[in-house]
Amino acid sequence: MIVPFNKPFHTGNELAYISESLKSNKLSGNHHYSKMVKEWMFKKHGLEGVFLTPSCTAALEMGALLLGIGPGDEVIMPSYTFTSTANAVLIFGAKPVFCEIHPKDMNIDVSKIESLITSKTKMIIPIDYAGVPCDIAEIMAIANSYGLAVMHDCAQSYGSLYKNEISGRQAHLSCYSFHDTKNFTCGEGGALVVNEAFRRERASFLMEKGTDRSRMLKGLQEKYSWVDKGSSYLLADILAAMLLSQLQAEDEIKKKRQELVNKYYDWVANLKFAQQLLVCQQDENKSSNGHIFYLILPTRNIRDRFIEKMDLSDIAAHIGYVPLHSSSMGTNLGYKTEDLPITEDLAGRIVRMPIFTGMTDDEFNYTISNATKILSSLLT
Template sequence: MRIPFNKPFLAGRELDYIQQAVTAGKLSGNGGFTQHCQAFLEQRYGLGKALLTTSATAALEMAALLLDLQPGDEVLMPSFTFTSTANAFVLRGARIVFVDSSPAHPNMDVAQLESLITPRTRAIVPVHYAGVACDMDAIMALATRYNLVVIEDAAQAIESFYRGRPLGSIGHLAAFSFHETKNVIAGEGGLLAINDPRFAARAEVLWEKGTNRAAFFRGETAKYQWVDVGSSFLPSELTAAYLLAQLEELPRIQARRQQQWQRYHAALQPLAAAGRVGLPTIPAYAAHNAHIFYLLCANSFERQALIQHLAARDILAVFHYQTLHNSPFYAARHDGRPLPCATHYDECLVRLPLFFTLTEAEQQEVIEAVSSFFAVSR
């Protein structure tokens, strides 16, 4: 497509840093670039401990391991999310209890949470869809009341805030993504944030394949041994080098994306006011990061027609998650509750192109194409 949905980009010194990593002769994980990225993210967002991972999926899998889940333990999460959110816990034998989305936003409807908590519930996994915060005060209050662990799926939420607090710094654990579709990219890559000290030491062991290798190289233990379960969660120094260059340009990247998001919102507001299309709703407590700009069509048929209308003009727009409670893999394990709001977003949401190098002229083409569709579609 002439105007793709997303396009990976260079923001600054990515290639220079990759060359530096090669020249230094350290390409495997947990070298200088990895440690620099982790320190940057800990300091900027007030994270207790940050561990770079190969993906947000890997970060979620580490979080699930830290919980020592047993078969039959329950984890609450939205149905309108990516498979990784659920897979991490299913791999440990957990039962997923899906929460419907809010009528106002694809995030989980926090008002439903307490009614779904049982003696088997171990964790709540809020997903900050499009970088827009869930109601974290309400979630953390429930977690305290019922002794639950909160794992923020902040894959889309770098540089987003809840009442001034960075997302990913509020829950006991959090997962971020640096996939090429995110605001800050490394091709593939992620981060586990450990904000509860009781998980910090073990998280590093899991991260280092179940060994105390990191502590050994810091001189904290006399031997380098296998001490727990774990896996190869570390990204290479090449990934970390690319990521560091992006993090250094974070203010410029974010300013550009916010400008693009606001341009879409202002230009398409008349369509929303006329009842032709739905636009994103941002709660008063949330400061979002302009990760996604989405529209809500009347139904799946209108959405498909819009996608085809844009494709005919060489513009790629895409829908998003298919609800997990209706998925071929998990439908038979779901408890049968209808989740109408999640289903609505599944059927009606469409995402418009939004990426760092999208030009104003290209964005105007997208706006005019969307406007022309709704001018003639009904």
């Protein structure tokens, strides 16, 4: 049996919606299906100020542009994140300032943020690793006390809940990913959520190549012209058609993935060597969308050998991120591996287990059966 790391889930409505989009002859952004997606996100989660983008990377860049991030600015973020989080500010001339993560959930360690704030700090970008919400209320409290902006990188957490509200409604800006590897996908896609209403009109200018075309479409003026900076931050409507079919199946997708995560938790709890393994600590204020299940093994060597042996059994288990501070770009920015010892240690021991919405019982049982044998040989 071959168990992939990820497999995109098909709801059954994708082809019908894409076909309707094709028939409309309006395939570019901000047409029928884009509007339907935004209406659905508002109906389901109360999300307003949603701008559908070609990727979460584009959403992060658009957000940084909207907030005026530029040369001389510093932006605090975890080192344990994807490159897009840092590149979104680096391309505008700002400096990413890397913060430690907390072993409880691999998210930014809130207790370490204040010590990194300087007169140059302009923004904080926390992420939701594995779909588990970060401690956003505490982060917002710090940001508000220092007059800082918060752009929440929710690439992995669409549908996750923080205190019974979707993760992404609490920060000034939030960004989602609908990439092929995410729970809800249109192949490539994302969204910037502008929670501050006064920023939304300018966001529409940035999205439309720096033009006020949105005002013309609303009938507020006869022509549109160049009024601001901007780029093409528009998701094609034909991709929005696919995305709508995915978001409409959110409850089904979340239920299946959360069941898999719970089965992984039960499996670990019943291992005789469970005390040698770390897993994400569950929090009653946070409900994950079941994006990832990971283990943190005792050493990097054991982690690497585990992945190699799983691969020999045709089971795809992966490492997490290579910390940005110790990457070649991080080194170019002046960071050293030893600057963030907790991040470096955890990143070297983490392994992500295969999980996807359509994972069968046979695939899951084959995975944990082989994983049990391999871990037993490595840990006992």
